[in-house]
Amino acid sequence: MVVIGVGNPMRRDDGAGIAVVERARALLRPTVEIQTLSGEATSLLDAWDGADLAVVVDAVRCDNPPASGVVRIDVTNEPQAVPRWSGGASSHGLGVAEAIALARSLDRLPPHLVLLLVALADEGQGAGLSPIVEERCDAAVGLLVDEVRSAHDS
Amino acid sequence: MTHQVRDLTVEGLARVEGEGAMHVVVTDGVLTDVKLRIYEPPRFFEAFLRGRAYTEPPDITARICGICPVAYQMSACQAIEQACGAVVDPQLRALRRLLYCGEWIESHVLHIYFLHAPDFLGVGSALELAQDHRELVEKALKLKKIGNDIMEAVGGRAIHPINVRLGGFYRAPTRRELQPFVERLRWARDASLETVELVSTFDFPELEIDHELVALHNPDEYAITEGRIVSDGGLDIEVAEFLEHFAEEHVERSTSLHGRMIERGRYLVGPLARYSLNYEQLPQVARESAEAAKGLGRVCRNPFRSIQVRAVETVAACDEALRIIEGYTEPERPAVSVVARAGTGHGATEAPRGLLYHRYSIDHDGIIESADIIPPTAQNQDAIESDLRKLVEANLELSDHDLQHLCEQSIRNYDPCISCSTHFLDLTVERR
Numbered sequence: 001m002v003v004i005g006v007g008n009p010m011r012r013d014d015g016a017g018i019a020v021v022e023r024a025r026a027l028l029r030p031t032v033e034i035q036t037l038s039g040e041a042t043s044l045l046d047a048w049d050g051a052d053l054a055v056v057v058d059a060v061r062c063d064n065p066p067a068s069g070v071v072r073i074d075v076t077n078e079p080q081a082v083p084r085w086s087g088g089a090s091s092h093g094l095g096v097a098e099a100i101a102l103a104r105s106l107d108r109l110p111p112h113l114v115l116l117l118v119a120l121a122d123e124g125q126g127a128g129l130s131p132i133v134e135e136r137c138d139a140a141v142g143l144l145v146d147e148v149r150s151a152h153d154s
Numbered sequence: 155m156t157h158q159v160r161d162l163t164v165e166g167l168a169r170v171e172g173e174g175a176m177h178v179v180v181t182d183g184v185l186t187d188v189k190l191r192i193y194e195p196p197r198f199f200e201a202f203l204r205g206r207a208y209t210e211p212p213d214i215t216a217r218i219c220g221i222c223p224v225a226y227q228m229s230a231c232q233a234i235e236q237a238c239g240a241v242v243d244p245q246l247r248a249l250r251r252l253l254y255c256g257e258w259i260e261s262h263v264l265h266i267y268f269l270h271a272p273d274f275l276g277v278g279s280a281l282e283l284a285q286d287h288r289e290l291v292e293k294a295l296k297l298k299k300i301g302n303d304i305m306e307a308v309g310g311r312a313i314h315p316i317n318v319r320l321g322g323f324y325r326a327p328t329r330r331e332l333q334p335f336v337e338r339l340r341w342a343r344d345a346s347l348e349t350v351e352l353v354s355t356f357d358f359p360e361l362e363i364d365h366e367l368v369a370l371h372n373p374d375e376y377a378i379t380e381g382r383i384v385s386d387g388g389l390d391i392e393v394a395e396f397l398e399h400f401a402e403e404h405v406e407r408s409t410s411l412h413g414r415m416i417e418r419g420r421y422l423v424g425p426l427a428r429y430s431l432n433y434e435q436l437p438q439v440a441r442e443s444a445e446a447a448k449g450l451g452r453v454c455r456n457p458f459r460s461i462q463v464r465a466v467e468t469v470a471a472c473d474e475a476l477r478i479i480e481g482y483t484e485p486e487r488p489a490v491s492v493v494a495r496a497g498t499g500h501g502a503t504e505a506p507r508g509l510l511y512h513r514y515s516i517d518h519d520g521i522i523e524s525a526d527i528i529p530p531t532a533q534n535q536d537a538i539e540s541d542l543r544k545l546v547e548a549n550l551e552l553s554d555h556d557l558q559h560l561c562e563q564s565i566r567n568y569d570p571c572i573s574c575s576t577h578f579l580d581l582t583v584e585r586r
Contacts, residue, residue: 010199010217038220038313042264042298094268098281105284106291125198 001032001151002051002110003144006039006058006096013120013133017057020118020140027145029152044099045108053151054110055144058096058117059133065119069136070143075100075113082115114147116140178546178561185550188543190535190565196527208234208494208520209320215512215527216314219571221264224257224309225505226527227318228379229512234320236394237499237516240492245485246322247379248478253308253315254378254503255475259301259342261506262464262471265569266349267294270461273563274356290352293345297468300335300342304475307331322489332479339479343472347443350465354447358458359560361545365420365537367427370504376435376470377428378504384431386453387418393502396511402528413533422537423508423530424568425463426454437477440470457541457567464506494520505530507571531571538568 005021007014018036025034035047039058048054060071073081083097096115103109118140122130129137179187199215206214211230216223228250235242242250267290268280277283284291307327309315317323368389370381383399384390391399400421403414415421429436429444430453436444444450444466454463496518502511508530515523541564549557 008217008220010214036313040220040264040313042268042295043302043313045295046299046302094264094280101281102284102291105281106288106295126202 001053001148002048002055003028003032003034003148004044004047004054004056005034005036006044006056008038009127010125012122012124012126013118013129014059014123015127015129016059016118016120016133016137016140019129019137020057020116020144023137023141024144027141028148032148039095041094041096041099041102044096045103045106048103048110048113049108051110053112053114053148055114055116055147056096057140057144058115059120060117061123062117062119068139069119069132070140071115071117071119072143073115073117075109075115076111079104112151116143116147176542176561176565178542178557180546180550183550185543185547188539188546190539190542196529196532200525200527203514203522203525206522208238208514208516208522211512211514211522211525212318212320213316216318218527218529220313221261221571222257222505222507223314224254224305224318225503225510226512227315228254228503229501229510230514231318231320232380232501232503233499233512233514234501234516235492235499236501237497237514238320238492238495239497240321240490242322242490243485243487245483246326246489248482249308249323249326249485251379252475252478253305253318255471255478256301256304256308258378258471258506259468259475260298260305261301262468263294263298263301265506266353266461266464266468267291269566269569270464271353273566274353274358274461297342297345297349300338301471303338304335307335319489320492322485322487324488326485326488329482329484332482335479336476339472339476343439343469343476346465346469346472347439350443350447350462350469353461353465354450356461358449358456359545359563361456361458361541363422363426363455363457363537363541365422365540366415366418367430368415368421368423369428369431369509370502371431372435374435376432376437376440376474378474380503383502383509385415385421386431389415393511394500396500396502396528397513397526400511400528400533402532412536413528414536420536420540421533423533425460425467425508426457427508428504429463429466430454436466437470437473439473440466443469457564460567494518507531507569508534529571531568534568534570538565538570541567
């Protein structure tokens with residue numbers, strides 16, 4: 001089982017994914033592997049290699065988020081909900097969506113993959129999350145811990 | 155009077171709205187405007203670093219780029235060590251070069267197979283490449299992972315390495331820890347040689363650039379971590395003289411600063427420049443692969459052929475990493491002491507995308523008073539626009555779709571670092 005926080009803490013709310021997994025660290029069993037990544041696509045394939053469950057936590061630009069500000073996508077059961085491939089003119093554009101598409105094509109998706117996506121509010125530069133995303137991260141920590149716990153129990 | 159206006163934009167340049175865009179305007183069959191707007195995070199970091207401790211830039215600037223953090227760390231370390239008068243032991247220098255080889259391998263392989271090769275293999279993206287040429291993508295992933303694993307073994311982790319500090323490392327890897335890389339790197343060197351052969355079968359669009367080529371040069375090795383700054387126009391300077399010869403200028407059409415050589419104009423950094431200025435310093439196996447690479451030559455001025463150069467440089471990086479590991483002895487200490495003193499220091503290394511310059515001025519307490527960070531993409535922006543202008547003018551008869559594709563290909567030649575610190579997903583939530 002692996003929990004992967006994706007993002008950059010020096011880009012305000014883009015740090016949400018990493019903030020969530022760091023906050024959850026103390027609440028998760030030591031056997032749960034925790035990784036933090038920039039989100040580069042092929043590194044994600046390595047990060048979840050061999051895991052029965054992978055939970056990826058990332059920031060997301062979303063015009064109409066749910067009340068919690070956190071979107072859960074069960075990639076295994078709702079493949080159509082995953083954002084589409086959008087990588088274009090730069091390898092810097094290859095991220096989580098591209099990783100999932102590549103992994104699916106190469107049979108390298110983990111048996112169970114869940115995305116927890118925190119709707120961002122501040123795309124600016126610098127450290128620190130916006131107040132609303134601080135709250136959303138707390139909600140995401142709860143969802144993450146539940147996700148891992150239910151996998152343990154099943 | 156009615157004008158016919160063709161307005162082309164390139165998708166995939168922006169991760170954050172408004173931060174990256176390419177805009178080409180053709181009016182009545184004549185190219186009237188080419189604008190490339192590329193977001194530049196270093197401006198923020200230069201301001202952010204002022205007032206912070208001299209020990210912080212290697213960690214903080216590593217956040218500028220998720221693909222080449224080592225480049226930022228190494229240029230920052232060099233600059234501050236120079237300001238403080240610290241000299242790093244040869245074994246630690248070798249470890250830094252090894253770490254940098256890891257980054258070159260992972261970055262070049264990412265670019266070659268997951269961004270650039272699809273253009274030449276007639277597929278739309280790396281996803282289609284994975285579907286049509288699965289074995290190629292599997293090999294690329296295996297090769298890239300070796301680069302990542304070297305970064306992890308030396309740098310502590312592959313993304314934003316945490317083991318790097320001023321003067322060296324927090325902990326030096328043991329010989330035993332590095333030994334397993336020997337067999338893997340032998341495989342990687344062979345796989346890289348096959349990559350040179352593969353990309354040399356591609357058909358390359360004709361384009362000959364005349365920009366002055368600028369790179370680090372070191373007579374003893376293929377310059378990655380240190381050297382003098384040279385050009386094919388006769389420039390040969392110490393890194394500390396960089397700002398006397400290079401400037402960033404505001405260009406009316408762009409929010410970004412454009413790099414210029416003072417009184418000389420446009421220039422190019424990156425693989426083409428590095429290769430053309432340092433061919434003789436390539437390790438023998440890489441030089442031989444370059445000699446056998448169809449159409450490459452000792453000087454490369456066609457940006458579309460940068461995929462060949464990156465492949466040759468991947469051979470060089472694998473060979474160098476192997477050489478360093480085979481000769482590795484654990485250093486007596488993981489880092490030399492770097493004591494703060496008032497002064498200014500300059501550092502330049504060869505990031506995968508080209509020369510990356512840092513300058514820091516610090517006071518006697520080690521507080522940063524000012525910083526300059528000049529990344530390769532900012533230096534190349536003018537050259538990229540120039541290439542686009544030439545290409546569009548030469549291919550005006552193409553349909554908008556084909557012309558746009560050619561422009562995208564041209565931008566991919568450079569793999570510009572755009573909003574590279576963000577990987578936001580765009581998500582539409584549909585509620586029924």
